[in-house]
Amino acid sequence: MVTARTTTRGAPGARSNLADRIYQRLKAEMNDFRVVPGDRLSEAEIGLRFGVSRTPVRQALFRLRDEGFLDVAAKSGWYVRPLDFAKLDDLYDLRITLELASVARLCARSRGSDAELDRLRATWLVPVSGRLENPREVGALDEEFHASLVRAAGNAEISRVHADVTERIRVVRRLDFTRSDRISATYFEHAKILRAVMHYKADQAAMLLRAHIEQSKIEVRKITLSTLFEARSRPRGTR
């Protein structure tokens, strides 16, 4: 659980050290399907590709290992962990647990403190014409919706763990938004959840949220390894 944490505070993206930069780029490659589960990585090759020595590469790799993305076999090589659907199921259930707890706390909030919720409303309670359609953008927006709900509940540690879970399921979750019917369903369900929370309807919000995530979990079950390999061969724009 550890965890994804920014150490070098300051201007965003202005990471001073190479290790953090390599870490970001490697994770981006995984999320872009440029490397997929089962792929083999070599410290030297990565260093060569990014123009740095093995030292910062190793730091990044070990961090990714600790976060559960990679495995290392001594003197043999690094491997992207295979997709473990049982683990993804568990992660989705953990997500449900965290988000339900957050929404419960949100619905018990004092009247009037809706700053964070107002921002969500501006994004999700929009007419059909104002909706985004790019799967990549919608995926990012969906993550932000759920992260905001949790953040609004005010527990930084729950937010942190929730963010970690989000990172771990991202690679399959994003594939869900390649279908336009799933995109409109997402807008529809988010709006309903948001209205329930705004009106302090705890039970209804919990019920809707659970169903929303469970549905997403079911869709992910349909993802197979071949889907991922297909995504890799597709040109960048359609991802």
Add this chain to the structure above:
Amino acid sequence: MVTARTTTRGAPGARSNLADRIYQRLKAEMNDFRVVPGDRLSEAEIGLRFGVSRTPVRQALFRLRDEGFLDVAAKSGWYVRPLDFAKLDDLYDLRITLELASVARLCARSRGSDAELDRLRATWLVPVSGRLENPREVGALDEEFHASLVRAAGNAEISRVHADVTERIRVVRRLDFTRSDRISATYFEHAKILRAVMHYKADQAAMLLRAHIEQSKIEVRKITLSTLFEARSRPRGTR
């Protein structure tokens, strides 16, 4: 969140690489109050002390940083993160969330599948004469009680996060068991929780568990930084 994950499978404790060994020893030093929040660490000094080079030391330090125990200031030094009581509060609330979800799932279990629970009963439903008294042992046992509850619920990811939370709060939690009245209270409350779970009394189990952890959280609030420094100077046996 990262997370404490064993990479080198095989004989327990037979870690082949130095980095993992240094990691374990450093964390042990923190749990033994040999290093306390605010302390400054130097890569060279640690390497000298353990007889290894800076390389494995740095791997261990960065892992501890990612897990939230340390901070590093470029070209300046490593520091044990100060105790953040707001963060500890959040961690305790996260613990409550995870354990309540687990117990709820446990109470919804099918009749008869009590293998894990039976083991807990043997430890906690004992006469007063069979109780442990050593704070260190009781602390470990208490952690194991809660970990077992979560594990019995069957979600590996929730177990992992719960284990991480346990590691993060351990340093203050253990101080709670230096008082004998707190030890007997722990035995008493664990027994009650266990009985409720065994008899499928979901609501009662949840209520008891929440109260149990909340009480522990309140005790921890009384811990001050000076308590930790006192603990450091005390001889090993009494810790």
Add this chain to the structure above:
DNA sequence: GTAGACCATCTGGTATACAAGTTAGTACAC
């Protein structure tokens, strides 16, 4: 006595060198 500039020293960040184990391919024996 005090403020400020300077420099020796220590720090982590990065690159490189070496050690030791794994893997894969090839040549050889049959």
Add this chain to the structure above:
DNA sequence: GTGTACTAACTTGTATACCAGATGGTCTAC
């Protein structure tokens, strides 16, 4: 054709070398 032994190339694990920046004490000017 097949199986095996060997070796050469490649892998990570660890130690070391070097750099730039932060730090803290001292010396100087006032």
